Amino acid sequence: MSVNERIDEIVKGNDVVLFMKGSPLFPQCGFSSKAIAILDHLNVVYESVDVLQDMEIRAGIKDYSDWPTIPQLYVKGEFLGGSDIMMEMYEAGELQAIVDAEGLAKAG
Amino acid sequence: MAMHAHEIEEMIQAALPDAFVEITDLAGDGNHYAARVVSESFRGMPRVKQHKAVYDALGGRMGGVLHALQLTTATP
Numbered sequence: 290m291s292v293n294e295r296i297d298e299i300v301k302g303n304d305v306v307l308f309m310k311g312s313p314l315f316p317q318c319g320f321s322s323k324a325i326a327i328l329d330h331l332n333v334v335y336e337s338v339d340v341l342q343d344m345e346i347r348a349g350i351k352d353y354s355d356w357p358t359i360p361q362l363y364v365k366g367e368f369l370g371g372s373d374i375m376m377e378m379y380e381a382g383e384l385q386a387i388v389d390a391e392g393l394a395k396a397g
Numbered sequence: 398m399a400m401h402a403h404e405i406e407e408m409i410q411a412a413l414p415d416a417f418v419e420i421t422d423l424a425g426d427g428n429h430y431a432a433r434v435v436s437e438s439f440r441g442m443p444r445v446k447q448h449k450a451v452y453d454a455l456g457g458r459m460g461g462v463l464h465a466l467q468l469t470t471a472t473p
Binding site: 319320351355356357358359368369370371373374377378 | 444445448449452457459460461465467468469
């Protein structure tokens with residue numbers, strides 16, 4: 290399986306997935322940390338992929354989305370943006386609207 | 398290897414001549430910047446495309462020599 294196919298499988302197989310540096314508990318970069326804080330605040334169910342543990346994905350994800358930086362957020366198979374766009378969308382209430390519309394919040 | 402604020406500003410300005418560009422050196426270390434770019438050309442563009450236009454202006458430096466650029470885009 291090529292790296293592109295591997296990434297595609299992860300992106301298509303999860304409603305919300307964040308490619309990041311480090312783990313949600315121990316983010317290894319301020320931008321990844323900010324992305325996690327936003328997702329946690331939205332109470333979203335998400336998968337995360339630590340690109341520092343997989344050099345192939347770390348390089349491949351930038352080609353996959355044609356986007357130069359990490360973190361990268363995908364919702365329902367679509368690339369939504371990096372941490373800056375997440376913050377802009379969060380502040381505009383747009384992320385909450387997507388979470389509500391797609392039913393992505395944690396139960397309870 | 399770091400970039401200077403004016404270099405970043407000039408590169409964005411060259412690609413988006415109408416843009417208002419404001420660069421802030423966040424940490425004072427020449428390595429962590431915030432950029433606010435306001436351009437009429439962003440109108441009607443999804444956010445991903447707006448940010449991509451700025452990244453393209455930086456010609457591959459983003460994610461490379463330029464690690465940390467906190468970007469905000471807007472229309473006038």
